[in-house]
Amino acid sequence: MSSVLILVPLFGIIGLNMLPRNVARRAAFWFAAAVFTAEILLAIVHQPAFWTEALVRFDSFFRLKFSVDSLSRIMLICIGVVSLSSLVVAKSTVSDEKEAFKFINILITASIGMSGIVMVKDIFSLYVFLEIAALSSFILIAFNKDINGLEGAFKYLILSAVATVLMLTSIAILLLDSPDTAFSTLHNEIAHSRGNFIVTFAIGLFICGLFIKGGLVPFHGWLPDAYMAAPAPVSILLAGVMTKACGIYTLMRIVASVFGFTDPIKNTMMLIGMISILVGAFAALGQTNFKRMLAYSSISQVGYIILGAGTGTFLGLAGAAFHLFNHAIFKGLLFVNSAALEEKVGTSDMSRMGGLSERMPVTGATSVIAMLSASGVPPLAGFWSKLLIVIALWQIGHYAYAAIAILASVLTLAYFLYMQRQVFFGKLPPGLEGLREAGNGLTLTASALAVITVGAGLAFPYIYNHFLLPLKEIFF
Amino acid sequence: MNMLLLPILIPIASAIIVLLLPKSAKLLRDTVTLLSTFANALLAIMLFNKEILVSYPWVGFGFEFSLRLYNFSSFIMAAAASFGFLIALYSSAFTAAKNYSKSFFVYLLISLALLNGAVLSNNLLLMLFFWEALLITQFGMIMLGGRLAFRTATKAFVIIGASDLCMMVGIAIYGFSSGSFAFSNNMPLAGLGGLAFVLLMIGAIAKAGSMPFHSWIPDAAIDAPLPVVAMLPGALEKLLGIYFLTRISLDMFRAETGSWVSYLLMIVGSITILFAVMMALVQKDYKRLLSYHAISQIGYMVLGIGTFVPVGIVGGLFHMINNSMYKCCLFLTGGAVEKQAGTTNLEKLGGIGSKMPVTFACFLVTALAISGVPPFNGFFSKELVYDGALERGWIFYLAALVGSFFTAASFLKLGHAAYLGKADKDRKDVKEAPYQMLIPMVLIALACILFGVYNKLPIKFLIQPVLGVDRLRGHNYWGFPPNFILAIISVVVLAGAFLNHIYGVKKTGSGLKAVDHIYHAPVLSEIYDAQAKGYLDPYNIGLGFLNIFSIAASWFDKAVDWFYNVFSVKTAALLTNASRRLQNGNYKTYIILSMATTVLIVLFLLRSV
């Protein structure tokens, strides 16, 4: 199935750009929607023989070396869901038809890049797809060509390029140790020459490059600017999956299937995760801008994922993978809400909001759900993933990390409660009396994502058995 | 479909129905709510004292959806279901004119379902699920009080949430060090076990509202709608918290008399009794005064259970059910007064006793019960607690006794100021409350008398089975208190409280100011001052700390600048001039930070080579 997810959108875009303009502009939205929906469905229903057989033939024709395992499946679902949300939000926020067409084209290339990242099994191809995703997102951030967007895009570009250079250096050095760059070969060669000076050096560079891509503290400088300055639909994409696919998923994958969980790597990951959790949460407390607060909260939540993955145990990785999914959903939801606020209030400055839950009931209610899930309140999905991570930390004897991880979710609650009070409760500021709920596209997306959050929490046993347990087979 | 799923599904289903009904369909809504709460109560009584176990596979590694009904859980469920029905009946009149009526009923039904679920759960993780969800309904219910209630709701949420986190950690420790999340592990208290016990205990007593997790309750009493207060801190949360405390102490841990956790519990109990009652004494608001008593009474239960001797535990549990009854009823009378007289400020009330005779009678009965006057139920449970406390140390007994003195004094003051004395000019034409509100109060008041006069009924059928034959060793605790001398002393203390009241009234000429001489006593007055300014409120103290942290955090990015602008200037002389030129370029800061950390990480990894 795997190459379908790359080739169909690729040929699709080429075809779209060859069609006459009027047709292409109308068809683009539906084509993209179909691609993303198909991506979700293919990732969820990945077993039936018909698909597999037909798709295997397709794969072998193009001889693309993709493979989809359970971790990739989870990521593919995230990518599909978040891209779809971004697309729907873009439809209602980008009004100009021509601009919308360009936007959808780049959105599709971005999603090709991300799908590629989660399916490749070769470290150099991984780099190629990372660049595809990153280059698309630079254009997307700068899409409106306002000065803030350009500034955010430039900072992201520079930092991301530095990360790329680090990773390429690492790949080049690893080539001294391995005849090719496939994950399996590299894994064997690295395991063979563990403790070697130059190889360790290369591993360190690669991990740090991924830290930059994932926006972990103290590599996070670009992240709040990029998230805040990007147009609303792009923020959804960036915060929901982009940095997760580029940095976090890749880190989990590379460490698990190439570098191996050695103690120094585990300690580094857990330490960086912990710092990210704390700094992100504390920084979020001091924000006055809705989107910027969400950006810092993203850093903090990503810290949880890395903390969980850094345990190197099954439970930790399962928790990390599930938190990755949850984070994509609830942070996507919050950014959809921020798009609604931006559209209606005209700003994302929280000091100019208040009492909006009366005027925008759907937006208010869904953001409460997202907030509770992010803070890990049962029975929402965020609770389960955090629980798994904390249990994993406990099992390997890192009691202090476990305790701080729990306490930090109080901090999460604190800044979200502050945000709720600033935005949704309290008194309506003058000038907003005539405010109405955002359009159907936004509210429907928000409601759908909220349903997923609640549903994933309630159906956790099902998810655990069908999506998380198979992770055991890849990693162990 | 198993019978045990019904207590969870019935309220949830009717909550959904109520939610879907339009806001204007008041009669239908009331009917649905009353029917379903009644059905729930009936079901709880039908299931009473049965032993049923259901189990569905759920997550794996020992997380099962497993429910168990036995004497204790059926007892708590029946009590909660009865309160649920009565409060629903009461609220159908009380909230009639309020626009939050619909949301309140939804929350009430969901809370009932969750409570049933929590009580029935047969393992800790499942219980945690229901327990935490109650936190959300609690938040929502307090929020019903309007805009001002947000602060209180947040406060409650943070306090309970934080203590629940402790409980989660406790459950994790318990589960992993004893090997299963079942309730019956009899884990020893040494080492990690002790830590687990304390963490779980924090969760339990915070839910019950004991000190130092109490400070949201008085605020909620003012800000939240009255039925919410009567239901959650008044009845359901106490039942649940004490239920869990008992389960911890009796089933989960091998807690022995004389162990340090026993002393810890007794100290927490004694302090709660004393401090809360002292605060109650000086309140000038009907509901706020009651709310402090709601805290104080928890102290008796924690003290009773903390003795770890059978008589104390029986007393604590008996006190739990008694207290839920009379405290619920007292709050309901407060609601009746609020609705009919328009205020609960004691300075404005007075002389309404003759205008609301039924309410007054109910108040009288329950006030006597809470003060521990024979032959009402409170007397008997307190005597049992006294007995247990004395067995463990006279100091705890003394604390309980002093608490009893002040309880009586404050209720004399309350009754005097609210119901007797001269009527206020503006409240000449106060009428008796509607019958939907009276029925629950009267029923509960009658039950208070019944449980007192015929205390064999609750003790024999409800409480003693919880402890089991092994622990009781053939003792039976019904009938007249076992220790006659203690009963005499209690009566003398009550008489003292009465004399004190008369002295105060003589001195100040007003029922409201009858206890002011205590308020102005040398040391106490300073404590009262500090409390009034909020210095003693743990929540405020915590908030202060958090503030400091958040200031520190908002300076983080400036600290990064400092690192770049100041630190590097001093360390790297070569870069001095260049860095000054670069200080405004922000993304450069990020690059420098990233590269510096990269070097550190690479060095760290190379260290092991």
Place this chain on the structure above:
Amino acid sequence: MNVTNTDMLLLVLMTIAALWTVMARSLLKATIGLAITSAVITILIFRLNSPLAAVFELSVCTGLITVIFVSTISLTKPLTHKEILEMSKARHKRYIYLPIILVATGIALLFLKIPNDFTLPRLATPATNVRNVMWNIRHLDLFGQIIIMMIGAFGVVTLFITKDDKDGS
């Protein structure tokens, strides 16, 4: 596989060109410096048995990228000669440290003893057929290149062409 004197000379030349790129006063000179660096690297790549990559490096990096830079620079307002003179003193202060840092780094590197403790996974017969490798083994990267080029086209459309231009023309 020895390093020859020619190689060393080229490497030194490359470093000097890079240094000049960074320290050049005007942007155009910097661009030319980059092109020279690139050209020297091309020769090095050629000497390392990689002709195809050398051709790419020469045509794309020395040619195309220089063109891109020059056209970008020409679209922006160039500084006047006076401004350059004003800035040059400040620039001088900022960039004077680069050679010093370079020398310091060089000395530090000379003292750094990296253990030479691994064997190369050297192919028995040198694989030289790049086309074979590209089409048969790395064709996924080829797909990636196609997508990347499309993104480049979108980038040009989005970032270089603005509504003002269209209105003007």
Place this chain on the structure above:
Amino acid sequence: MEASSWGLFSAFGFFITLIFVCGLYCILATRSLIRAIIGLELLIKAVTLLVIVTGYLNNNTALAQSFVITIIVIEVVLVVIAGGVALQIFRHNDDLDTRRLTNLRG
């Protein structure tokens, strides 16, 4: 690794590190966006050379060349996009000063 190969690797590694330092210094010290992109170019140049060197040492120049071709294509597109962003910033600010890119902070 044999001594001769090691010598080649060390010599190239030495100068590649120097170019790397040049590029990094350029990004950090410059005030012009274009020059920052040039610095980035130098970094990528250094990496390109490194890939070729490792390929040469392994007798596997085919693989290294195919990598380098891909890297060069990506590099061009990166420069195009970066140049476009810089150009748009120029349209807003009327200069290319990096010091004016500090609107977003906190």
